Amino acid sequence: MVNRKKKKLRYGFIGAGGIAGTHLRDLSRRDDVELVAMADISETNMRGHQDRFDIPRTYSDWKEMLRVEALDAVSVCTPNRLHERAAIDAMKAGCDVLCEKPLAHSAKAGERMLTASRDLGRKLVIGFQYRFNPRTQFLRAATDDGQFGKILYTRVKALRRRGIPNWGVFGQKELQGGGPLIDIGVHVLEMAHYTMGSPEPVSASADMFTYIGNKPSNRVESAWKGWDYKTYTVEDLAVGRIRFENGAVVHIEAAFAAHIEKDDWDFQIMGEKGGATWDPPRIFRDQAGHMVDTSPGWLAEETFQGMFTRKMNNFVDHCLYETPTLAPAEDGLAVQRMLDALYRSAERGGKEVKV
Numbered sequence: 260m261v262n263r264k265k266k267k268l269r270y271g272f273i274g275a276g277g278i279a280g281t282h283l284r285d286l287s288r289r290d291d292v293e294l295v296a297m298a299d300i301s302e303t304n305m306r307g308h309q310d311r312f313d314i315p316r317t318y319s320d321w322k323e324m325l326r327v328e329a330l331d332a333v334s335v336c337t338p339n340r341l342h343e344r345a346a347i348d349a350m351k352a353g354c355d356v357l358c359e360k361p362l363a364h365s366a367k368a369g370e371r372m373l374t375a376s377r378d379l380g381r382k383l384v385i386g387f388q389y390r391f392n393p394r395t396q397f398l399r400a401a402t403d404d405g406q407f408g409k410i411l412y413t414r415v416k417a418l419r420r421r422g423i424p425n426w427g428v429f430g431q432k433e434l435q436g437g438g439p440l441i442d443i444g445v446h447v448l449e450m451a452h453y454t455m456g457s458p459e460p461v462s463a464s465a466d467m468f469t470y471i472g473n474k475p476s477n478r479v480e481s482a483w484k485g486w487d488y489k490t491y492t493v494e495d496l497a498v499g500r501i502r503f504e505n506g507a508v509v510h511i512e513a514a515f516a517a518h519i520e521k522d523d524w525d526f527q528i529m530g531e532k533g534g535a536t537w538d539p540p541r542i543f544r545d546q547a548g549h550m551v552d553t554s555p556g557w558l559a560e561e562t563f564q565g566m567f568t569r570k571m572n573n574f575v576d577h578c579l580y581e582t583p584t585l586a587p588a589e590d591g592l593a594v595q596r597m598l599d600a601l602y603r604s605a606e607r608g609g610k611e612v613k614v
């Protein structure tokens with residue numbers, strides 16, 4: 260239990276690769292957080308962070324770190340397949356957990372994580388930074404304000420023309436649970452679902468295609484070269500549809516590689532009374548006998564690191580001062596169930612399946 264007056268939040272990492280760096284940058288700026296230790300199987304990955312952020316100890320086994328260090332909180336930043344084990348071990352050791360997105364590699368794993376969190380009385384938060392973006396907050400406020408009326412349809416896009424990750428294990432289905440749908444589609448889907456007021460999903464269908472990632476990257480000029488095509492077992496492009504209990508429908512497109520003009524990262528809401536886009540943030544309604552487009556007079560500029568700053572501060576405040584989390588693990592599980600159903604449908608040739 261954290262002593263809220265005197266003690267700092269003793270913080271550790273399970274997985275210390277790329278995204279751990281963004282967590283560390285924000286945590287290192289707080290004087291109520293003590294960066295204590297990291298656990299990773301890559302000594303090289305840990306060394307970079309250790310030198311930069313002055314972290315006292317590193318471990319090759321997270322269980323040992325959890326046994327020795329008496330941590331209060333942990334960021335789980337491993338490949339998706341390990342989120343479940345790492346988060347549950349950390350909660351068993353008495354830690355609150357910020358788990359990077361997606362919650363897990365499967366909905367069943369996510370359910371076990373939530374059960375552990377409830378049974379052990381530990382906080383479990385999902386690393387959804389996009390809901391901290393002022394655009395998302397603007398659109399969610401518009402939903403709550405009834406600006407869209409009944410939301411009928413939302414179109415979700417997380418599309419890269421050529422952006423297959425050339426680090427980590429993002430092309431390996433076994434370790435990640437999937438490709439662009441679970442890796443980047445998850446971000447825009449969760450923003451859209453949150454903005455829609457988190458309706459209950461009931462069924463889903465999807466088709467997935469692999470045609471570029473399983474071939475060498477040197478055939479075409481692009482910025483992200485050198486992905487491991489030999490171990491590539493995920494989709495390049497996923498196209499899916501989700502139906503909700505309230506009658507709304509989401510259509511999602513996610514791609515690491517697609518023959519399109521340019522990358523596309525957006526969602527578009529269509530409701531009975533109004534609609535909206537996220538990029539740019541705009542609302543479309545009928546007013547005074549005219550079709551009117553509205554954009555906010557001012558919104559805070561948001562960078563990738565800026566969203567992380569809000570996400571990390573929200574987690575630390577939640578742990579230390581019991582302020583509410585904006586990203587409960589329950590929301591991570593809701594999205595995970597949709598992702599699971601989409602992958603299941605694709606395995607069954609696009610047949611509609613229950614969520």
Ligand SMILES: NC(=O)c1ccc[n+]([C@@H]2O[C@H](COP(=O)([O-])OP(=O)(O)OC[C@H]3O[C@@H](n4cnc5c(N)ncnc54)[C@H](O)[C@@H]3O)[C@@H](O)[C@H]2O)c1
Pocket residue numbers: 273274275276277278279298299300301304321336337338339341359360361386388426427428442
């Ligand atoms: N929120 C975001 O925008 C965002 C962005 C990128 C990645 N992520 C998520 O963060 C996670 C990590 O992604 P990344 O880009 O940092 O990948 P990465 O490959 O850079 O880092 C993963 C780290 O996990 C370590 N690891 C692997 N097996 C381990 C084990 N058994 N024990 C301890 N450490 C182990 C690897 O050595 C590596 O250092 C993924 O779940 C990914 O989806 C989130």
